[in-house]
Amino acid sequence: MSVTTLSAQRPITAQDGCQDPVLLNDWHVVGYSSDFASDKIHPVRLLERDLIVWRSANGDIHVWEDLCIHRGARLSRGWIKNDRVVCPYHGWEYDGGGRCTLMPAAPDETPMKKARAFPYQAVERYGFVWVCLGEPTADIPVFPQWDDPSFLKVHSGPYMYSANGFRSIENFIDASHFPFVHAGLNGVMDNPDRLEPYDVHEVDTGLCSSEIKVFQPWGDARGIPLMAFYTYHTFRPLVAYFSKRTQQADKSGNIVSDKSDIFATFFVCQPVDEKTTIARVCAAMNVNPHPDPKVVRDRADVVFNQDREIVESQRPERIPTELRYELHHRTDLMGQRYRSWLRAKGITYGVI
Ligand code: FES
Ligand SMILES: [Fe+2]
Structure with a gap:
């Protein structure tokens, strides 16, 4: 350093x-x-x-x-x-x-x-x-699993998004797109998850959600069905994170194991300009045995390229932080709170 x-x-x-x-x-x-x-x-x-x-x-x-x-x-x-x-x-x-x-x-x-x-x-x-580029107002956010040797760390990317950085972060903290954008991996298109109400809290380190439960037919590099419980976190306007607690499930989504594993992802967006972003990822997982890092990376490449395509299609390109410009449902609470949080910080670049 x-x-x-x-x-x-x-x-x-x-x-x-x-x-x-x-x-x-x-x-x-x-x-x-x-x-x-x-x-x-x-x-x-x-x-x-x-x-x-x-x-x-x-x-x-x-x-x-x-x-x-x-x-x-x-x-x-x-x-x-x-x-x-x-x-x-x-x-x-x-x-x-x-x-x-x-x-x-x-x-x-x-x-x-x-x-x-x-x-x-x-x-x-x-x-x-x-x-x-100026005087830092806060330290670099903490990546909770980084120093824990029981977690395998795998970097992936860079993913070049012709899209706004805040839209890219909001996509990362969105749980209801899985069955459609990541069908067969993080969700099932013919049987989308019904999202239960969840909370979002402002904490010292940013915004944090309570657990959001979704079924994932191929939830991580193991390639097995999982019930996943996501906790989302926005540490900084362009740095987000989730910790996903997983339990093994059968194909119909019934949990078959009491044991939980953790799969966390630290997601950073480099704002090249208001409409161009380079996304980079570091995943951390404690599944035992550790999966082959190449399989983790290949799966991340598929998922983040699926995300890239949808985020590149969004209009207007700059994220509307005034809530009245788009429509917010209770299942979007994390994204909605993220936009209000950006607005409260007084961000003017890359937003409308
Ligand atoms: S040395 Fe002359 S422009 Fe750099
Ligand atoms: Fe996604």
Whole structure:
């Protein structure tokens, strides 16, 4: 884990894209830790801002504006040399602290104080790289099972959604679409679940539902019928989670085992812009024996691509947080409360 020091200056490109302080002062995932090799500069886009991610030889991760202060060239077109970022235009070199250490046209001069890159706070956690473009108002949410060795962790994605991040999160916390969007896996189209009333509470860590019971003919990588009890959680506007307690069932949905297992999913959305999202997933499960991670990943690919297709079809693309624009039923309570929660936070970007 590394936290880079914030540059005192703001790049001129800070005027571009999202100006919503709630989102600018939050942590966002921009990739998996494993995406970023130490010998390359990786361009990423977040809230309509172009950034670079690179890793020092000592393993520290850096996220900077994709901008050279000299003449505004993109550092992502440059390269790494001797653990420094080299700008492709006039070859200025920047060290891991963002300081310019060499101007090749004047190699004997110490570069001016202002000759700096524009770094952001960056942290690696749960196998993801997180960045904050402003001043974080809260820590990165806790993934409850991450440190528990009895849980197998499996990352999947990235899933590129041509869709709004909040619509993508709302889909993740929606229990009544399973029989239709995930027929044969998470529900049965000819026999959809009747959802019993459930509660949603605001807690210190966000919004949390009580258990929601659904039958799943192929509920996880074991490929067996399960009765599943979902507890949904929105930790941050673009970070959600569920913990699913499962009991084995027969094909007709009768529970046949007293034993419960837990399958949890941590779901993060990178808002590229108001209508483009990169979704990433880390699942944690304690079924014994642990399933083959490839089977878990393959199943996640099917499920999240089914979700992607439906979320990409929704109109308007930006989520209406004013409830009167769409129709809310008691079975949608989690999504309804999520929208009101976004509205109460004062979010203005990606919403109508
Ligand atoms: S624009 Fe980067 S060195 Fe000139
Ligand atoms: Fe889904």
